[in-house]
Amino acid sequence: EAGVAQSPRYKIIEKRQSVAFWCNPISGHATLYWYQQILGQGPKLLIQFQNNGVVDDSQLPKDRFSAERLKGVDSTLKIQPAKLEDSAVYLCASSLVANTEAFFGQGTRLTVV
Amino acid sequence: AQSVTQLGSHVSVSEGALVLLRCNYSSSVPPYLFWYVQYPNQGLQLLLKYTSAATLVKGINGFEAEFKKSETSFHLTKPSAHMSDAAEYFCAVSEDLSGNTPLVFGKGTRLSVIA
Numbered sequence: 001e002a003g004v005a006q007s008p009r010y011k012i013i014e015k016r017q018s019v020a021f022w023c024n025p026i027s028g029h030a031t032l033y034w035y036q037q038i039l040g041q042g043p044k045l046l047i048q049f050q051n052n053g054v055v056d057d058s059q060l061p062k063d064r065f066s067a068e069r070l071k072g073v074d075s076t077l078k079i080q081p082a083k084l085e086d087s088a089v090y091l092c093a094s095s096l097v098a099n100t101e102a103f104f105g106q107g108t109r110l111t112v113v
Numbered sequence: 114a115q116s117v118t119q120l121g122s123h124v125s126v127s128e129g130a131l132v133l134l135r136c137n138y139s140s141s142v143p144p145y146l147f148w149y150v151q152y153p154n155q156g157l158q159l160l161l162k163y164t165s166a167a168t169l170v171k172g173i174n175g176f177e178a179e180f181k182k183s184e185t186s187f188h189l190t191k192p193s194a195h196m197s198d199a200a201e202y203f204c205a206v207s208e209d210l211s212g213n214t215p216l217v218f219g220k221g222t223r224l225s226v227i228a
Contacts, residue, residue, distance in 0.1 A: 004156070033215070040122075042203050042218030043157070056215055091156055102216065104149075104156030 002026065004105035006092050012111045018080040021108045025073070025094030031055075033102060034067055034077050035091040043091055049075065082112045115140045115206050117219035125225040132191040134222045136178075136204035139185065146187040147205040147216065148178055157203065163187060174198070199226045 005024040013019050025032050030051050035043035046065065047057040051072040060067070064083070069075040079086055089109050093102040120135040138144055145164050149157040161172025168180040178189045187204060204219045 040220070042117075042205075042220045044218070045215040048215055093157075101159050101162065102157075104158070106154070106156045 004092055004094055004103055006090075006105035006108055008108055009106065010109050010111075012113060013082055015084055015112050016081040018078065019082055019110065020079075021077045021090050021092075021110075023075045023077070023092030023105060025075070025092070026096075026103055029094035029096050029103070030072070031095045031102075032069055032075050033091075033093045033095075034075070035093065037089040037091055037107070039088070046077070046090075079110075082110075084112050086110060087112045115144065115208050115217050117204050117206050117217055119202075119204050119219035119222050121222055122220065123223045123225065125227060126194045127227050128196055129193050132176075132189070132194045132198065132224065134189040134202050134204075134224065136187045136189065136219060137185050138187060138204070138206045140206055140208055142208050143182075145207045146178075146180060147207070148172065148176070148187075148189050149203045149205060149218075150174075151201040151203065151221075153200075160189070160202075194224075194226045196226050196228065199224055 007022050032049045034046045037043045046060045047067045048055040049069040052069045067077045089107040091107045093104045095102045116139045118137045147162045148160040151157045160176050161170045163170050163180045171177045176191045201221045201223050203221045205216045207216050
């Protein structure tokens, strides 16, 4: 069974630039999550999708972050414009049933300089 | 609101020694609890989960955890540490499995294993 795929693995951008991350969840998983993991901290949920609908985006900084999950499969997370404090690993995860067992991708490490 | 506290950001043990990683939770309802492991430059992998069945939960790689409601704890243990156990460990809590409340993670504990 293929795991959660994320790309790119690493990205370095200057502040005020834009960046997008892509996630392909495990086939058949209806729930998809984006987490932000700042160095030295645990993952923090940014947004949770159930199929192509948003379940929870209460911690997503909506002035600069956006995410979509068209057709209920792949998802894209965008930051525009990026700030220095956005430097983190962005993890995508999916689960068959919400909050039972989430499978994580390897993450995208973003460095904003 | 639910929360997780992991005591000790860094734990160091000798190879073959007992591993004990502490996790205390706060939840207004009976919680669902999880332990995840993260190896360097990798995503998180589920070690074990408690979903209101047996209070002693066995996971992968010889790890287990015991849910103690009276102590609001879900500590992770392994009788004998291996070098390959060196990683970051995260405890997480959820208040339901319906998807209406997200997983909340602790800050993590880095486990070092000394030869």
